[in-house]
Amino acid sequence: MRHRKKGKKLERNKAQRKALLSNLVGSLLFHEEIITTKAKAKEAARFCEKMITLAKDNSLHHRRIILRFIRDKKAVEKLFTVLAPRYRERKGGYTQVIRLGYRQGDGALMCKVRLV
Numbered sequence: 001m002r003h004r005k006k007g008k009k010l011e012r013n014k015a016q017r018k019a020l021l022s023n024l025v026g027s028l029l030f031h032e033e034i035i036t037t038k039a040k041a042k043e044a045a046r047f048c049e050k051m052i053t054l055a056k057d058n059s060l061h062h063r064r065i066i067l068r069f070i071r072d073k074k075a076v077e078k079l080f081t082v083l084a085p086r087y088r089e090r091k092g093g094y095t096q097v098i099r100l101g102y103r104q105g106d107g108a109l110m111c112k113v114r115l116v
Helices: 013-032 038-056 060-069 073-088
Strands: 033-037 094-104 109-115
Touching: 013 033, 013 038, 013 073, 013 109, 033 038, 038 060, 038 073, 038 094, 038 109, 060 073
Parallel strands: none
Antiparallel strands: 033 109, 094 109
């Protein structure tokens, strides 16, 4: 049973799923938009919201929590210097998932995730 379990498995084990989401969120924060499948996009948006909320309170503790999840130091630096001040007054809803259409090869629904 999946009672009270959040998130999708994305057909990967825990380590692969964590690495995938870490890379997706790091790319999203650095480039401010990415294109991926619908399931990955929704999960990446969820984690990105949490990271921006943590970064708004610029403390060493929150920086270390974020660095534990996102290994890309350039993305984390941009998060704290550019993105967190940008969303200082906003309560939430930092990301937007836009459907693009179906992928040619396997018919997967592709989405663009971008920062608002």
